[in-house]
Structure formats: structure tokens, C-alpha cells
Amino acid sequence: MSASSLPFVVGANTVEDQRARWERKRSRTAKELLETELKYLEQLDLVLTYFVTILKAKGTLKPAVLETIFGPLESLYSASHVLSLHLEKGNLATGLENFCQSLDLYGQYAENLEQTNKTLKEQVRKNKSFRRFKKLQETRPQFQGRELEDLLFLPLQRLHQYKHFFRDLLENTSPDTADYQKLSKTVKSVCEVSHWVQDVFDKRENSLQLLRIQKLLKGQKTQVLTPGRWYIREGWLLVVPSKGEELKRRMFFLFSDILIAAKPCHPLHPLNSNKLSCQAVYPLQQCSVDKVFGHTWSQGGLLSLSFPHKRLLLMSSNQEEINDWYHSLTAAVRQLKA
Numbered sequence: 001m002s003a004s005s006l007p008f009v010v011g012a013n014t015v016e017d018q019r020a021r022w023e024r025k026r027s028r029t030a031k032e033l034l035e036t037e038l039k040y041l042e043q044l045d046l047v048l049t050y051f052v053t054i055l056k057a058k059g060t061l062k063p064a065v066l067e068t069i070f071g072p073l074e075s076l077y078s079a080s081h082v083l084s085l086h087l088e089k090g091n092l093a094t095g096l097e098n099f100c101q102s103l104d105l106y107g108q109y110a111e112n113l114e115q116t117n118k119t120l121k122e123q124v125r126k127n128k129s130f131r132r133f134k135k136l137q138e139t140r141p142q143f144q145g146r147e148l149e150d151l152l153f154l155p156l157q158r159l160h161q162y163k164h165f166f167r168d169l170l171e172n173t174s175p176d177t178a179d180y181q182k183l184s185k186t187v188k189s190v191c192e193v194s195h196w197v198q199d200v201f202d203k204r205e206n207s208l209q210l211l212r213i214q215k216l217l218k219g220q221k222t223q224v225l226t227p228g229r230w231y232i233r234e235g236w237l238l239v240v241p242s243k244g245e246e247l248k249r250r251m252f253f254l255f256s257d258i259l260i261a262a263k264p265c266h267p268l269h270p271l272n273s274n275k276l277s278c279q280a281v282y283p284l285q286q287c288s289v290d291k292v293f294g295h296t297w298s299q300g301g302l303l304s305l306s307f308p309h310k311r312l313l314l315m316s317s318n319q320e321e322i323n324d325w326y327h328s329l330t331a332a333v334r335q336l337k338a
Contacts, residue, residue, distance in 0.1 A: 019174060021172075022172040022173065022174060023172075025168070025172040026169060026172040026173060029165060029168045029169050029172065030087065030092050030169065032165070033087060033165045033169070034084065034087040034088065036161065036165075037080060037083060037084045037087060038084055040080060040154065040158050041077065041080055041081060041084060043151065043154055044073065044076065044077045044080070044154065044155075045077065046142055046143065046151070047070070047073060047148070047151050047152070047154075048073065048074060048077060050137045050140065050142070050143075051070070051134075051137060051148065052066070052070050052073065052074070054133075054137075055130075055133070058133075060127070060129055060130050060133055061123065061127070061130060065119060065123065068112070068115060068116060068119045069116055069119055069120050069123070069152075070116075070152075071108070071109055071112050071116060072105045072108060072109055073109075073152075073155070075102070075105055076102070076105055076106070076109065076155050079099060079102035079105065080158075082095075082098065082099070083095050083096070083098075083099045086098070086099075092169070092179070093178070093179040093182040093183055093186075094182070096166065096169075096182065096183065096186040097182045097185065097186060099186070100185065100186055100189040100190075103189050103190060103193045104193065106155060106156065106159045106193050106197065107193050107196040107197060107200075109155050109156065110156055110196070110197040110200045110201070111200050113152075113153075113156070113200075114204060116152060117149070120148070120149065120152075134148055156197060159190070159193065159194060159197060160194070162190050163187075163190050163191060163194050166183065166186050166187045166190055167187055169183055170183045170184060170186075170187050206230055206231055209231035210224050210225050210226075210229065210231055211225065213231070213234075213253055213260075216275060216276055217260075217262060217275065217276055217277075217278050218265055218272045218275045218276065218277050218278070221278065222260065222278040222281060224253075224255075224260075226257075228256075228257075229255050229256055229257055229258075230255060230256040231253075231255055232254040232255060232256065232328055232332060233254050233324075233325075233328050234251065234252060234253045234254065235251070235252060235321065235325070236249055236250070236251055236252075237249075237250060237252050237314045237315065237316055237325070238250075238314065238315040238316065239261070239312070239313065239314060239315075240302065240313035240314070240315050242311070242313075247315065248263075249263075250262065250263055250279065251263070251264075251276055252314070254325075254328055254329065254332060255332075256284075256332055256335065256336070257283065257284055257285070257332075257336060258281050258282060258283055258284060259281075259282040259284060259287075259305070259329075260278060260280070260281050260282075261278075261279045261280045261281075261282070262276035262277060262278050262279055263276065263277055263279055264276055264277075265277050282305070282307055282310070282312065283307070284329075284332055284333050284336055285336050285337070286307060286308050287305055287306065287307055287329075287333050288305075288306045288333070289303060289304070289305055289306075289326065289329045289330050289333060290303070290304045290306070291303060291304075291322075291326055292304050292313070300315065300316050300317035300318055300319055300321075300322055301315070301316065301319060301322035301323070301326075302314070302315045302322070303315075303322060303325060303326055303329070305329070
């Protein structure tokens, strides 16, 4: 062999080695996907067998209530069962491509989860026969001490796992193959549904935060619960008066469109001792935020918030905290103006 042909041989070997590494990793991931899919199917089967099927037969729950609690669980099981059959036969790309058609079920399942939990709690509280049945089934050794509430969350945990499995498979598939195109579509689909599910949870968490703050504020004069409003952060800051008065410690709540300043109610108040009294609501639409240097007595910082008819100076002795507030405020204002 001539010296001039050696680089081509080395290059060829390098490509082949890379393909072999991809195939080994892909095989390992496909094997793990199948193993975990079968385990997931077992867990879904427990819920369907020991809850859904028996409840249908006994008529313990009305059909509409049963549907609200368990939703598309049977359809999710069927989709995963078909996927497992494809994986067992080695039809990886085709199996995942077909499975994509069922991914929307996971988004629908997430959207219904809040109502599912609400209805389940209601039935446990009001329906004595269902409460006894649920408790009895949960004591079965197959459930390993898990409650129905835990088992109903399994599909969304599995969706999160799918995203990582499918990405790993794509990364270890040669880009010049037909399987790569199918896997690429699969990854895109599962990411879209994952974002859908995350958005559902983000909106739910935001609603809980708004409700918490609404209850924390005395009276109903300040409307926190407004459609489209997002909670960002809260914390105690010192308000620097303009006329040399004492610093005032206030609780601030930052939302996507407003900043609320509040102070504690009197500790001996018979009804509101644990609540806050709203002092001011500042719209962020026409707000400008600046850092002011050289006006603090120790480490920390000062923020200047300018509104059309008001200027607010906020101070903290914690440098990191004042920086965080500055970034949060400027980001909120920028987002509104955009």
C-alpha cells in the first residue's frame, strides 16, 4: 500500500467507527426504551384493571365522573402497547412515527389533570363506597404503597422520559438515513407536546400565585386576579422618602404589568393581623428603571423607578437582591413595551 492512499483508508475507518459507535448507543437506548415502556404499561394496566374495569362493573361512579377522573388512560395504554410491539420487532422509527399520532392525548391529559384531582378529592370526601374501594385497592401489594393520585401522574412523567429517549435515538442515528427523518419528526412532535404540557402547568402555578397574593392583601380593592397577568417575584425592600424622612420597609409584588407596594396590617387587628395593606399600584407600561450608585450606607444598592407622575427609590443592603430586582423589573418593562 502506498503512503498516498493511507489517509483515505484512515478516513474510511474513522467514518465506519463513528457509525458503529452510533449503532451501539442507539441499540442501548432502544433496549432501555423498550424495557421502560413495558414497565410503564404494567403500571397503567394496574390502574385499568384494579380501578377502571372494576369501577365500571360495579357502577360505583357515574360514567361521567369515571371519565373525568381517568380520562384517556385506556387510549394511552393502547398507544403504548402498539409502540412496545413495534419496539420488540425492531421497527423503531416506524413505531415512533405511528406513536406520534397519539401524542396529543398527553396534552389533553395534562389539561384535564386539575379537574381530575378536584373530582377525585370530591368523590373521596362524598362517596363513602368509593372511598373504601380506593383505600382497599391501594393496599394491594402490586401498588407498592402508592396512591391512585401518584399513579394518575405516570403519563406525564413518561412524556418527559420520551423526550430524552427520542433525542438520544436521533443523536445516534446517521443523518443520511430514512430513519433519521422519521426520528426528527418524532422529536419535534414530542417537544411540542412537552411545551404544551409545561404551559398548562405554568398557567396553573401562576393562577395559584395570583390567588395566594389576592388572599394576602386586605379587602378586594386591589384586583390581582386579572386575565393575562403573570406573577414574577416578591420581597421586602426599603422605600427612600423624597424629603429625608425615615426609610419605610414595604413588601413589593412584581407582576408582568404592575408593581404593588404593601405594608403589614396591625398585628393586633382581629381579622387582618396576618395580611398586608396595599399602599400603591404602579403600572409598568410607562416605567423606566435605573440603578443609582453612591447612595447606600453599606453594601447593596438603590433603584430608581420613574413613572409619569411619581418617582420611587427602592433600597436593599443585599447587592445580589437589588441586582435581581433590577433585572426582573427591566425585563418586565421591556416585555410590556415590546
